Amino acid sequence: xxxxxxxxxxxxxxxxxxxxxxxxxxxxxxxxxxxxxxxxxxxxxxxxxxxxxxxxxxxxxxxxxxxxxxxxxxxxxxxxxxxxxxxxxxxxxxxxxxxxxxxxxxxxxxxxxxxxxxxxxxxxxxxxxxxxxxxxxxxxxxxxxxxxxxxxxxxxxxxxxxxxxxxxxxxxxxxxxxxxxxxxxxxxxxxxxxxxxxxxxxxxxxxxxxxxxxxxxxxxxxxxxxxxxxxxxxxxxxxxxxxxxxxxxxxxxxxxxxxxxxxxxxxxxxxxxxxxxxxxxxxxxxxxxxxxxxxxxxxxxxxxxxxxxxxxxxxxxxxxxxxxxxxxxxxxxxxxxxxxxxxxxxxxxxxxxxxxxxxxxxxxxxxxxxxxxxxxxxxxxxxxxxxxxxxxxxxxxxxxxxxxxxxxxxxxxxxx
Numbered sequence: 001x002x003x004x005x006x007x008x009x010x011x012x013x014x015x016x017x018x019x020x021x022x023x024x025x026x027x028x029x030x031x032x033x034x035x036x037x038x039x040x041x042x043x044x045x046x047x048x049x050x051x052x053x054x055x056x057x058x059x060x061x062x063x064x065x066x067x068x069x070x071x072x073x074x075x076x077x078x079x080x081x082x083x084x085x086x087x088x089x090x091x092x093x094x095x096x097x098x099x100x101x102x103x104x105x106x107x108x109x110x111x112x113x114x115x116x117x118x119x120x121x122x123x124x125x126x127x128x129x130x131x132x133x134x135x136x137x138x139x140x141x142x143x144x145x146x147x148x149x150x151x152x153x154x155x156x157x158x159x160x161x162x163x164x165x166x167x168x169x170x171x172x173x174x175x176x177x178x179x180x181x182x183x184x185x186x187x188x189x190x191x192x193x194x195x196x197x198x199x200x201x202x203x204x205x206x207x208x209x210x211x212x213x214x215x216x217x218x219x220x221x222x223x224x225x226x227x228x229x230x231x232x233x234x235x236x237x238x239x240x241x242x243x244x245x246x247x248x249x250x251x252x253x254x255x256x257x258x259x260x261x262x263x264x265x266x267x268x269x270x271x272x273x274x275x276x277x278x279x280x281x282x283x284x285x286x287x288x289x290x291x292x293x294x295x296x297x298x299x300x301x302x303x304x305x306x307x308x309x310x311x312x313x314x315x316x317x318x319x320x321x322x323x324x325x326x327x328x329x330x331x332x333x334x335x336x337x338x339x340x341x342x343x344x345x346x347x348x349x350x351x352x353x354x355x356x357x358x359x360x361x362x363x364x365x366x367x368x369x370x371x372x373x374x375x376x377x378x379x380x381x382x383x384x385x386x387x388x389x390x391x392x393x394x395x396x397x398x399x400x401x402x403x404x405x406x407x408x409x410x411x412x413x414x415x416x
Contacts, residue, residue, distance in 0.1 A: 049071075129162065295315075
């Protein structure tokens with residue numbers, strides 16, 4: 001805006017193109033279209049049309065994008081960039097055949113494909129797991145050096161899924177050769193870590209990690225340590241994951257609670273509750289605040305080892321510390337209420353429901369758990385039934401069974 005208002009600064013078509021995308025991000029697509037329409041014709045060059053096309057595509061306005069693309073073709077402005085934008089738009093809408101037809105139109109129109117064109121084409125064939133078509137693209141694109149690290153990574157994943165492990169390994173090796181560390185190192189090396197773990201190639205997992213740390217500046221990245229720890233746990237290497245966590249702890253100023261959650265989940269899954277508790281205690285002693293779901297995961301672990309009382313307390317702690325953005329699954333809540341029903345503790349069950357209701361509406365299962373607690377405790381349930389009805393949950397056959405005192409147990413399904 002400042003550049004536009006300073007009249008002695010003459011805008012170039014590139015400036016207009018950049019501003020179109022910025023306006024879309026800040027004010028929305030309609031304002032960007034108004035700005036484009038207000039520009040003099042001499043500034044509406046290929047860059048500007050391309051930016052507007054990208055804005056339409058990112059807003060998923062397929063018809064408007066198609067209309068503008070055809071206009072650009074008529075004006076001779078449909079470069080490989082415009083074709084790539086349309087291919088990506090069709091790809092994200094699952095219209096794989098239209099991706100193919102767009103590529104065919106490029107060939108017929110003499111438009112030279114680039115590295116992004118091939119990336120889109122490979123992604124389209126990968127979506128339908130067409131190995132034969134991917135091999136044809138490989139044959140054509142590899143000769144012209146049009147395959148990015150991402151294209152080879154996608155190809156490798158398709159080969160791996162098809163049981164062609166040797167071909168997958170070759171593709172991942174080619175992918176690694178094309179990684180530009182400064183530009184895409186974190187995502188690329190993170191992907192390769194996961195793929196080599198899936199191939200059960202432990203030595204390659206370690207090698208890729210060492211390569212990443214040697215080539216990528218500021219390599220002590222939270223996201224990559226999350227990937228590293230997750231991969232080691234996938235390989236059932238808890239000791240290695242613990243070492244990676246300790247390494248991260250020793251290097252970081254910004255401590256991310258997501259990392260503790262990854263290791264905590266593994267401990268809880270294996271029933272290693274002393275380690276899980278110690279991990280959280282250590283985190284707190286260093287002046288950090290766990291996420292609400294950290295307490296929730298810990299509660300799930302205690303349910304798994306049969307310590308329902310402690311698990312229910314931790315579930316309550318998780319709900320009490322939660323912000324409105326967190327939407328917990330109901331497994332721990334239902335198990336807690338089931339425990340309160342067995343203990344005939346109406347007050348505790350109601351407190352749990354009250355804490356939950358700050359975050360999500362109460363479900364039929366939650367109300368049934370409360371109702372069972374009332375029945376077990378010999379308390380009148382008429383007010384509770386009124387609340388249930390007010391929330392749009394009508395009594396059903398299961399409700400009648402609970403009121404009749406028939407055996408009832410809440411159902412929940414969640415892999416801790």
